Amino acid sequence: MVEFDLSMSQYAYFMVVLLMAIGLYAMLTKRNLFKKLVGMVTFQTAIYIFFIQGAVRLKSSVPIIDEEIGMSAAQYVNPLPHLLILTAIVVGISTLGVAAAFLIVIHRRFKTLDDQAIMGLMKEPD
Amino acid sequence: MIQQPSTIVRTVVNLLVPFIQLFALYAIVHGHYGAGGGFQGGALLAVSIVLSRISNGAESLERFSSTRATVIAAGGMLLFGLVGIVPMFFGASFLDYEGLPLFWVHGAELRYLGILIIEVGIALAVFGTLVLIYDSLAGDKW
């Protein structure tokens, strides 16, 4: 049996999970395609926050080497998650741009962004 | 027809844009010593242009065309690729900055300079690409 700890040590995970659930709810139930996209970005942001809070080590400093703190690695937080998320954010913005471009093309073709209406329009020949 | 923003908005934006660009340059070159770097600086540069596009409309498009943004993005990628390939002609491996042909610096200093060149390349690529995405999404009807 897994023990639950509702104290300070676990609250960050609950916030991340809540954000993920909001994103998933928007992706599942909203009918407007752009709202689905916003849900996807919310989900993505939850993953970013999860990675960033995974880098934290208590009583440690930011990973910029300072003479006063010393050269020992134990004095600094883990730099790898920061680095991975730094690139992931910019790539996420670019892919968001491509997704928005697809939505513009869909709106030009069908004059709507409602997914049920688009499914209906796709079946009938033009 | 999109309504043109008021004079106050345009004046304030025109006043802000140079300062944003100055801070972006600071973010790019200060990446070695603190928060900053190519991605952040490039995003800030792109934001300054997008802000000008939103408030000034077609006038901004004349001053900084999307063709120029494409050239800048491709130039940043080319700079990154060249820094990767040039060391291979001097006996080092791909992206090994100690093989760059800058013969007056050695070792750690050379890698420091290589990082700076790479950051500038990344910043140019991100800057051009974000302006490009904004331009193609917004279209040319102002």
Add this chain to the structure above:
Amino acid sequence: MRLLGFALVSLFLALMVYATGGLPDRGNPEAPGHENVWHYYLEKSMEETATPNVVTAVLADYRSFDTFGETIVIFTAGLACIVILMKRLK
């Protein structure tokens, strides 16, 4: 439809909250994620690259091939935007 989605999301939320019980505490210095190569980067970056900011040193030097790939992805996304929204030939 909305009720079904709500039920599915509630199930997902319960599963995820259950899974957080197995994760290490926030800020635990002995968490499994902190047993990697990052000690090397923090101890060597000053002498090998003369760069105090370890994030920049790893981004642009130790893992620059990865960054090269990411930059190619960004550039390709920009080109894809142009190609998708290009005016079609009638």
